[in-house]
Amino acid sequence: MTSPAPQLHPAHACLIVHGKDTPGIIAAVSAMITRIGGNIVAFDQYSDDPRGGAYFQRVVFHRPDFAAARPQIETEIAATLDPFELEWSLTDQSVPKRMAILASKQDHCLLDLLWRNRRGELPTTIPMVISNHTTSAEDVRSLGVPFFHVPSVAGPDKSASEAKILELLKGNVDFVVLARYMQILSPEFLEQLGVPVINIHHSFLPAFIGAEPYRKAKERGVKLIGATSHYVTGDLDEGPIIEQDTIRVTHADTTEELVRRGADVERQVLSRAVRWHAEDRIIRHGNHTIVF
Amino acid sequence: MTSPAPQLHPAHACLIVHGKDTPGIIAAVSAMITRIGGNIVAFDQYSDDPRGGAYFQRVVFHRPDFAAARPQIETEIAATLDPFELEWSLTDQSVPKRMAILASKQDHCLLDLLWRNRRGELPTTIPMVISNHTTSAEDVRSLGVPFFHVPSVAGPDKSASEAKILELLKGNVDFVVLARYMQILSPEFLEQLGVPVINIHHSFLPAFIGAEPYRKAKERGVKLIGATSHYVTGDLDEGPIIEQDTIRVTHADTTEELVRRGADVERQVLSRAVRWHAEDRIIRHGNHTIVF
Amino acid sequence: MTSPAPQLHPAHACLIVHGKDTPGIIAAVSAMITRIGGNIVAFDQYSDDPRGGAYFQRVVFHRPDFAAARPQIETEIAATLDPFELEWSLTDQSVPKRMAILASKQDHCLLDLLWRNRRGELPTTIPMVISNHTTSAEDVRSLGVPFFHVPSVAGPDKSASEAKILELLKGNVDFVVLARYMQILSPEFLEQLGVPVINIHHSFLPAFIGAEPYRKAKERGVKLIGATSHYVTGDLDEGPIIEQDTIRVTHADTTEELVRRGADVERQVLSRAVRWHAEDRIIRHGNHTIVF
Amino acid sequence: MTSPAPQLHPAHACLIVHGKDTPGIIAAVSAMITRIGGNIVAFDQYSDDPRGGAYFQRVVFHRPDFAAARPQIETEIAATLDPFELEWSLTDQSVPKRMAILASKQDHCLLDLLWRNRRGELPTTIPMVISNHTTSAEDVRSLGVPFFHVPSVAGPDKSASEAKILELLKGNVDFVVLARYMQILSPEFLEQLGVPVINIHHSFLPAFIGAEPYRKAKERGVKLIGATSHYVTGDLDEGPIIEQDTIRVTHADTTEELVRRGADVERQVLSRAVRWHAEDRIIRHGNHTIVF
Structure with missing residues (x-):
């Protein structure tokens, strides 16, 4: 029985961010994605209270050669998000x-x-x-x-x-x-x-x-x-x-x-x-x- | 402010029947409706167990001069349903x-x-x-x-x-x-x-x-x-x-x-x-x- | 691979009736079901106009030994429904x-x-x-x-x-x-x-x-x-x-x-x-x- | 008859952006919002094709004294979005x-x-x-x-x-x-x-x-x-x-x-x-x- 290829996206990654809401997160994340050569494909965010509530963000971006560049991308993400004290995780959307x-x-x-x-x-x-x-x-x-x-x-x-x-x-x-x-x-x-x-x-x-x-x-x-x-x-x-x-x-x-x-x-x-x-x-x- | 006539049906009545399920109820009720000069407009029934469970019936019928004939209709209904030991109620659907x-x-x-x-x-x-x-x-x-x-x-x-x-x-x-x-x-x-x-x-x-x-x-x-x-x-x-x-x-x-x-x-x-x-x-x- | 028994009902039959609406159909059908030894399990009917419109009825009944008695049951149904000029069909609900x-x-x-x-x-x-x-x-x-x-x-x-x-x-x-x-x-x-x-x-x-x-x-x-x-x-x-x-x-x-x-x-x-x-x-x- | 205050948000504004999708729009807009003293409350975007398709963005931001600062904010928005050749509109969410x-x-x-x-x-x-x-x-x-x-x-x-x-x-x-x-x-x-x-x-x-x-x-x-x-x-x-x-x-x-x-x-x-x-x-x- 042949298995059709699952719905995967080559060279796409998903960055999940959450923590305390602080002004400037969107700007920092989106500038960082540009800096690492990524193009944003989907961007969602939610804050349960813009004055210091909990903040949640999901960014899907396309980055040629993502797998190879992943270590340096993770370094950039950490450098960007650590000042905000945000938690994050990064997944490769080409991997089921x-x-x-x-x-x-x-x-x-x-x-x-x-x-x-x-x-x-x-x-x-x-x-x-x-x-x-x-x-x-x-x-x-x-x-x-x-x-x-x-x-x-x-x-x-x-x-x-x-x-x-x-x-x-x-x-x-x-x-x-x-x-x-x-x-x-x-x-x-x-x-x-x-x-x-x-x-x-x-x-x-x-x-x-x-x-x-x-x-x-x-x-x-x-x-x-x-x-x-x-x-x-x-x-x-x-x-x-x-x-x-x-x-x-x-x-x-x-x-x-x-x-x-x-x-x-x-x-x-x-x-x-x-x-x-x-x-x-x-x-x-x-x-x-x-x-x- | 004018009030439009509510959704009422002249000379229509609704008979609700419930009690223990026994064979022959539908036949008895529908024959009785015919006998009293009624024409069945809607007929619904449900039994939670045809072998002696609880039985429920709703019959809407049209009967010219229902209001005038109501006492004799009620007598007929009682005569029909008492042998089955069923409870019933009758309402005049022309009355809001x-x-x-x-x-x-x-x-x-x-x-x-x-x-x-x-x-x-x-x-x-x-x-x-x-x-x-x-x-x-x-x-x-x-x-x-x-x-x-x-x-x-x-x-x-x-x-x-x-x-x-x-x-x-x-x-x-x-x-x-x-x-x-x-x-x-x-x-x-x-x-x-x-x-x-x-x-x-x-x-x-x-x-x-x-x-x-x-x-x-x-x-x-x-x-x-x-x-x-x-x-x-x-x-x-x-x-x-x-x-x-x-x-x-x-x-x-x-x-x-x-x-x-x-x-x-x-x-x-x-x-x-x-x-x-x-x-x-x-x-x-x-x-x-x-x-x- | 074992097949579970489909949802069938032994000794149950379904009678579908349709044609011109005339007073007395429900009484005639339900009395006939009683006469043939059947017990009504489900009964639905609809008339698009009680004054001579189109009439539709579905009756499911339990009748021990339905299959054997089917010919005589069909004779009874025909005798009951022919005077009303109604079309009908009968199916055995124990047969998938x-x-x-x-x-x-x-x-x-x-x-x-x-x-x-x-x-x-x-x-x-x-x-x-x-x-x-x-x-x-x-x-x-x-x-x-x-x-x-x-x-x-x-x-x-x-x-x-x-x-x-x-x-x-x-x-x-x-x-x-x-x-x-x-x-x-x-x-x-x-x-x-x-x-x-x-x-x-x-x-x-x-x-x-x-x-x-x-x-x-x-x-x-x-x-x-x-x-x-x-x-x-x-x-x-x-x-x-x-x-x-x-x-x-x-x-x-x-x-x-x-x-x-x-x-x-x-x-x-x-x-x-x-x-x-x-x-x-x-x-x-x-x-x-x-x-x- | 008293009218309750409608669901309005003082000092909130809504920026709608649309046009051709180009990398960097989110970064540019969110940096600009920070620059003008705004705090992003809601941020939604959609691109029908990240490779040069149509791009749509809605940003609600809080900016104290928005009404007074509006002219200079509009100047900033224009300076930010004109290089991307994007259309935009700005509304004051405190005004019904x-x-x-x-x-x-x-x-x-x-x-x-x-x-x-x-x-x-x-x-x-x-x-x-x-x-x-x-x-x-x-x-x-x-x-x-x-x-x-x-x-x-x-x-x-x-x-x-x-x-x-x-x-x-x-x-x-x-x-x-x-x-x-x-x-x-x-x-x-x-x-x-x-x-x-x-x-x-x-x-x-x-x-x-x-x-x-x-x-x-x-x-x-x-x-x-x-x-x-x-x-x-x-x-x-x-x-x-x-x-x-x-x-x-x-x-x-x-x-x-x-x-x-x-x-x-x-x-x-x-x-x-x-x-x-x-x-x-x-x-x-x-x-x-x-x-x-």
Whole structure:
């Protein structure tokens, strides 16, 4: 099966800047981009209070021979931003991000991501899928993606299975997606993993936190159901929200129908969150996200 | 100021039926409608389980001289439905429902309802608006609607102001709308009132229950905000949901902007709920609504 | 690869009725269902004018041993409906509908239908996929579905390829879906085929009729793009609309981005149309559809 | 009736820049803003092709004593942008824009704008409403807004009524809104008027161009109806689109119901377009708009 080239941009880089808002940041950054021979392709900024609030900036620029010039470009960036005491990160947009997917039995989010990745809709590669069930093994491998089965361990001590997962992921991935992975990850696991983890929660958070949200939604008699994608933190269902959406339902929809219709919203919401993350569009700030 | 005729249907009646599902209800009801000289205009039904679950039916029929024939029609309906042990109610769709509106300072929902009523969009009359503030008095009266000011009483004992409101409403209204009325009504008040009360909650319930939902939504960093219209019960924010909707927001929207944009959703959602109620489209069942 | 059982209902039947509205139809039909030992599970009706307009009814009923009793049930239905001069059709909801899919190179709608069918979301079987390209052959066959390649014939005379397609479809399918099939079917083909054909048009009809709607939408500077699923008639882009939806776009979206985002709307809209068709929820009337 | 202060920002200015994209524009503009003592509050830019395409920029900045310093600021801007051969405009965001509204009998868009303006939702004043009917006179004047009645002239020669309208508007307004004004304005009128004119077309353009779009939508059997707000040019229904939205309808909605539901979309869409225009968020480019 041939993979079309993902949506990558040769010689493009993305500079993310955030910190305390101070007059002159835009001027300093844009002059620096010119100085290093770059041409600005996209420029977004947001300040939650121009008088000393938090400042966020995303600049995509084209610079011939970016990879070769990167060290000296980073020196220039540091020299420009250090006086402002701003944090920054620089990514090469010609390099796809390595995305691992953790899944369980429900495969709609998993298959949707695999399928979008193959179509070149996402600037990602998928080095592996890990599942605590074997049901999706054939589907995943038929798309040329490695599949690893790590069974869940019963009881409170998950350290064995988490250690196994960690061993597989460590150093091999840039971010992890929980595609309806029905296990809670320990804070220790998240800390050792050290890369962002994106989850899809099958409800409109903060409504229907926890398990079985569609049953709870049915019981509450809601007229809309939703899905939420968020970064995973130690607090379950509490990480920074990336994207949400809802669809209309009626009294006549059974819980099973809500589950089926919810699956469509879940995969749409998750795929948007994954795409924005892989395109470096998201800045985390406290328990919020800035999405450019 | 001329009032266009509201959307009423001469010689039309609406029969609402609910109870335990039993084979033969549709046949019995439709045969009875034919027998009384009626012609079915709209027919909706729903069963949450055809094997003995709860059954709900709404039939709108045209019957010349309905008002005169009503007593004998009611006798026929009772004779038809009593064997099934079904509850029912019959309304004359040529008679507008009398809607009282309770409001506070925020006037967007109040004005929206007054305006829609004047345009003939709602099958209602508005015998009065009651507010604990005087800010809207001129607007309300300029539309030819009586305005009563009942100040809120500080402290836990609201019985004095509730007694005053009750005196005004009792016998004069068919239902009450809380159009951003910022006072909690006591269970005693609701019981003595004896007519349905519709509220608009300025969030997507059950998220952000209670006060200041837009501030809470901003703090949680949500990407959608919503509004919920529901029937009022003793449990605040917990009555049966009638209608909900959401709109997209971003990190750049301030709490004030959420409030402003939320106002548009609130009045859309509330006006739909009011219209459906006034058209006898809603059946309450436990903590749910069936909306035909 | 195991296929979960599709969403079928044993011993359930669907009766579709349409014709001139006359008082008494509901009573006659519902009494007849009771008489034949059926229990009504869902009942919808619509009249575009209760005084002699067009009447439409959909009744789903449970009848033990439906298949065996079908002949006598059909006799009863005919005896009941002939006096009203109504047309009707009866389908067995325990039998999945056979859906053929015609596709070209763009595979997002094709894969979405195959995937939903495998998940048991659709009450269908897929006896074959026919494409004028071979690109999807491996994907289709890996899901256990037969794939036939019928190359397009250049020039106006398509009779050879259409004859080949007709030979494959004839007698083997209950309906046909054009999943971004980029060839126009001749009126002769449609007539000889004799089963409904559902198309997905990649725009909000009647806007941007014809080829390249996303380029046209970009040129016109629209702020929403949409998709339309409709039954195919001799007039291209003019058949009865089944379902439509839109999504928001901005000035910053390129034509390629519109195509990518449009693909998500297209497959959502097409899958809803296919599902409703397969569940016998759609009645065609002139150039319109009634969707229950 | 007291008017709350509109959403204005003291000492804030908005600089709009557009022209051919050249490297260095952002750096030059942001350095210039710093030089003139301004602090950037919002910064948006878009290039349809970074290699010499069209470039668009909107910068809102805070500058104490802006009004007094304006002449020297304009000199600085010109000195900065002239070398790039860019067009620009500068507006004082502490000054509300003067909006005239032209209306006919349908008053929902008119009343919505009057009401939002009074609530301080729009950074506008309304020096006058002009209508070819007198039906809204009392409503308009009761809100403290001057109302002028200019009857339509039958026949093709509208020059007399247009001359009368021009006399009223000329020099008194910054932009004009056609709030369901059912007369076509001549190219001569538009040219002499010399300020932007915003229209609300009661359909999803380019579908259902011209009169009676809801009747046409009903005839075509669409499942969504929409509204479009656009700038008026000589070509009716063809000016640059500012905003669009749609809502879901069904076969059961009559044309009258479509009109009623459409009114809700129309006023939402028009109010968003008016707000964005008044906030200097829109740049016209050929037959498109850039909306920041």
